């Protein structure tokens with residue numbers, strides 16, 4: 258969990274070099290500088306020429322308390338704190354916003370400007386917070402660059418979906434400064450889930466009724482996809498198994514598309530033995546039609562009775578394995594949230610359960626926001642209403658905390 262007090266923050270005293278490249282989100286980097294500074298980080302800011310067209314270096318100088326570096330071969334800057342000295346000084350390099358152009362430069366290993374040269378010269382962990390138009394982000398060239406950078410161990414935080422400065426809507430927005438601060442706090446250094454494998458389910462399932470109809474629910478996949486992204490940002494190798502939704506899988510995440518509960522069951526059980534952590538965020542159908550008509554059912558009868566049979570309980574199957582991953586379930590409830598969630602935690606022998614209200618105006622199915630009440634055998638925590646990407650970062654940090662706590666107490670999982 259991100260600590261907000263200066264003395265509590267994991268960023269206190271850390272040397273963070275913020276690289277600002279030329280996109281409209283550069284204005285958010287000013288607020289990011291302020292927030293990182295207020296968490297006790299020592300800040301140095303480097304700006305590309307294009308970034309200076311959006312925000313003046315003086316803004317960052319005032320907020321960081323240090324001169325801003327802008328030129329590679331400037332005799333004054335090089336004599337004060339040259340690019341090699343800056344590269345050595347940094348304990349972490351964060352590029353926010355990271356434009357498509359800068360991402361391409363990084364992939365190519367160019368060093369013709371101060372920030373690129375510095376990234377090449379620094380041995381500190383490098384984190385990118387991309388920001389660009391959604392089509393630029395989706396372009397295969399950018400996606401290929403991102404894939405290669407991830408393979409080199411460079412981490413990405415975001416981008417998130419939403420309204421863009423260009424008037425379009427989609428993935429490409431830079432994460433909010435508070436989200437970046439929390440992700441940095443939670444994963445400073447190696448990342449709270451570094452080296453771990455996380456399997457996540459998301460979205461609804463569709464249970465066919467006849468050739469054209471199915472039973473399903475209102476899950477949009479937003480919660481599960483946000484968790485996949487947050488787990489990847491925390492350093493995990495993530496596999497996302499998803500029912501049909503209208504979202505793009507987060508970059509760097511292995512993706513498996515399924516339709517029915519039975520397909521999700523097979524997909525999970527064939528991969529779960531490689532996983533350290535399982536998170537069941539999918540809204541899996543509890544029942545499927547007992548028979549599937551091959552043709553479209555005709556409306557000849559005045560009424561129609563459907564016989565339903567139970568689907569496989571994927572979460573219970575995972576929790577029943579031996580050995581098994583750290584198993585986290587969700588509970589979607591319309592009443593008696595705490596009773597039912599605690600009941601599922603115990604009955605399915607889970608390590609943790611994240612309970613959310615559904616069927617209410619705020620949070621739950623198909624909303625951008627959610628709130629969770631999280632239970633584990635000897636504790637609980639409430640995560641108040643916030644954007645699902647923020648809730649996901651908090652839940653992932655909590656899972657990491659509990660996973661590592663169990664790991665050190667010889668739990669017989």
Ligand code: PMT
Pocket residue numbers: 458460461475476477478479480481518537538539540541542543568569570571572573585586587588589590601613615621622623624
């Ligand atoms: O997708 P969004 O629109 O963002 O909405 C998010 C969400 C509300 C779907 C999500 O936060 C959530 O609550 N997911 C679980 C929904 C659900 O099916 O809850 P449940 O209480 O019916 O099931 C309990 C647990 O058992 C869940 O972890 C579920 O994945 C799992 N389960 C259920 C049935 C089944 N056959 N197999 C399962 O594994």
